[in-house]
Amino acid sequence: MSSKPFGSHIPWAEPSWYSGRPTPYYKPSHFKLRDYVRKWAEENINDNVTAWEAAGKIPDDVYRQCADAGLILPLAAGNRIPREWANFPIAAGIKAEEWDGFHDFVLWDELFRGAPSISSAFVGLTVGAPPLKMYASQALQAKIMPGILSGRKRICLAITEPSAGSDVRNITTTADKTADGEYYIVNGEKKISGLNTLLQFC
Secondary structure, three states: OOOOOOOOOOOOOOOHHHHOOOOOOOOHHHHHHHHHHHHHHHHHOOOOHHHHHHHOOOOHHHHHHHHHOOOHHHHHHOOOOOHHHOOOOOHHHOOHHHOOHHHHHHHHHHHOOOOHHHHHHHHHHHHHHHHHHHHOOHHHHHHHHHHHHOOOOOEOOOOOEOOOEOOHHHOOOEEEEOOOOOOEEEEOOOOOOOOHHHOOEO
């Protein structure tokens, strides 16, 4: 498929498929997403980044705005959006079953093109949500994910330990189930979890 040239005409300023050349990988939904996210980022992020960096914080409402715009769900889900999460907004109105890895490329390219530093606000989401998606029970997902996907709550993944760094093969923290099987007792120490003062789930 080919399209009209999009964006800057300066060499290497845009991904090569924006030039209008035919591509077997990008479909109309990818072009639609590109246009949507570019416009949204220019209106809501790019002009504010310098002030946010100076303040050392991205306002909380920006995260919620990202959720309302359908950006949080794809960032949390990756290249496959679970059907049970599809009742949350998806950028550009793309259907969950249509979303693929190339949509992911487009989303990341466009959302952070003018403001790469803002991607740090989503690190916890992109490493914390996939384990829930892959391993958590439906009951736990139903309890935690609505708050995360609506932008009202945040998540991270606590790996780093003083003696092991982020080497998951050598972590020593344990989670032992109580005798009644209802709870886990966590023993160990975690050193740093990015953005941990802003998070509700870790």
